[in-house]
Amino acid sequence: MKNRLGFKNALITICLVISGLSYGQNTTENDSISNKLKEVVVTKEKKMFTNKNGNIKVDVANSILNSAPNTIDLLSKLPNITLSADKENITVIGKGNPLIYIDNQKVGMNDLTALSVDDIKTIEIINNPSSKYEAEGRAVILITRKFSKKEGSQTTLSEVASFKKEFNNYLGINSSFKKNKLEWKANFNYNKLSPWESHSINYQIPSEGIISNYNVATANTKRKQFIFGGGLFYKINEEDYFSISMNSKLQSEPFDINTTTYNKNGDVENNVVTYSDNKSQKNFINSFVNYSKKIKSIDTQLFTGLQYSNFNQDSKSLAQNNFNDTQFELAQNSDQKFNVNVFSGRVDLEKKLKNEMKLEAGGLYLSADAKTDFANFNYDSNATIISNYNFEEKNSAVYSQLSGSMKKIGYSFGLRVENTNIIGKFKNDNVPLINKSYTDFFPKAQLDIPIDSTKSITLNYSKSILRPNYSSTSQGSTYINPYFLYSRNINLNPTINNQISSSFQYHDKSVKLSFYQNLDPVYSSFLFDSKNNILIFKETNFDKESGLNLEFTLPFTYKIWTSTNSLSCILNKIEDDSAEFITSKPYLYYYSSNEFKLPKGYTIVVSAWGLTEQKEGVFERKPVFIMDLGVSKSFLTNWNCTVSYNDIFRNTIYEERFTINGISSKARYLVDAHEFSIAVKYSFGKIKSAEFKEKNIDDNSNRIR
8 A cells, every 4th residue: 555655646746747847838849750850861971880978879771780690699799788698688788688679669589589680770779768768777779770761662682691500591571661651561581590509517515415517518409480570650640640560470499408417416426418308489479559649739749559469488398317328217298388468558748848848758557467387297206296377467657757958958857656566376376476566766867068069978877677577487497407407486576776877978989987786686596405406596686786887988980990999897796695705806898899991892890899707796707708700792782792700719608606505606608609601682672751660668578588
């Protein structure tokens, strides 16, 4: 009751602020989609990277970057962005997991894999997003798709042949058509992939007298992906429009895992070979309907939208073990089904007031329903475990944002309030396992202080939240060997972040200093089940985390050479009572992209990024250094060919050490990133005055996985 009362009071407060400011007179010209489009005029060749106050904007459409086989690989080549070893999570250096938007459409990892690189115009990394963005936004990756100004149709065919340990192929077709007020876009991609990975962990449990290690020598996957989408846009008049869109990814992948294990428990030693036959199907769909209207009586732009997303996964695994060179015997047979449905609706209002002030306000309602069906048959005990778990989350949010300038000093003040209700319950239980209800306030403030025409200072404060992915609500687990299990954690709490920062900009160069604190950060941990003699590896909430980041962005151009460079000095401290603490030490992140424009239309790009040794209180990680090379040329008007050589020195190796709950471990993860690829694109047709616009109404779609 107290949480709900706080939420209602906050809602009333925001409404009063809106009412008080709504008397301001609009002294600027009315905004419209067409007016915004007409303002974009290309007067010279664009740089691949531009920098403003540490926010980096990347021109993808007119650079060699548009030859990347998929959007995930494209993002991995950008400054300050790193991917997890399994490419399931994106991190912005010093900011953590970002929000991702496509044309003001909030998306997640599944949406990124459904987006064609050929459809991308620019990517912007925004370090200080406003309250209009969802409260998880410490940083935003804003992807803008390209639109031609010539009416008609345009189609692009693309083929990427990728040579790693095994051959990978990417085939894509993208098409758009515009006639008068009507416009549609469609894409279809078929990918046939063969990713490879290797993973090993050595660990000791002194209290149990256990010394063990395992090595996943081979994990081969034969992955097929069908990615498709389409959208319809109708411009009602100069101020109003209606759109409907859908995108989907269908993926199937049989994959075999071969693991060798050594385990010593007291005086008992075993050498085990584990073979698991796995099959997985993942289907994702996202659809939404948007309507935008100019309310002329109060001179306010109104946006409303509905969105529905579904993610469905069916995983089957049959594992067998061979102890000490005897014979293979079946160990377990598991069948795991996970399904999540998310429905949301939102309203946004935007009004320009006098004195160049702008008021933005809106609200969001979200409802998520996730179901997990888990069945596991253990051949040793001849027993079957069946689990059915249901998870429901309802989220209501309102925000208000006021921005403008006073005596040349720009300002932006906002408040977002979110109320969350969560119930998690096993089917056969009478009482919910999880029953949470809480209200959070997320203030944000920013000041932009110009010194002169070439120098400026920016001050920023923000509070944000990072909620667990919906897949964390599942009871899913992965069998590695008789002694080791990967598991989900349905009891994860959200992480609360507070951050202050200041940046100084001189021309296109900038330096930024930021400090942040996290409460309940989520990291991997070990838990030993002594009854079943199994070590469980899963994510848990740690006590706290704090960090200091000094970041330099230093671009320059000399004749045919354009270079973008980023350097961050990071001091990060992670703490938890159950973990052994090591002294935190500063480490460096560095990035350099160098583009050379040669005669006869040739472009060469050499890029490199890396991290020095990292000691962050609990975790100790080895250095990483990656270098890529690409050569591109356009010819015969509509053809483009790019040759890429990625991870030249085969250095995509992740190593990590930590001790928690009395368990010390050393992990090593190898990724098949050493690649030679040839990309060919052919485009035909033209389009005029394309105005397709989308806006995602679900600020939690990045959690649907």
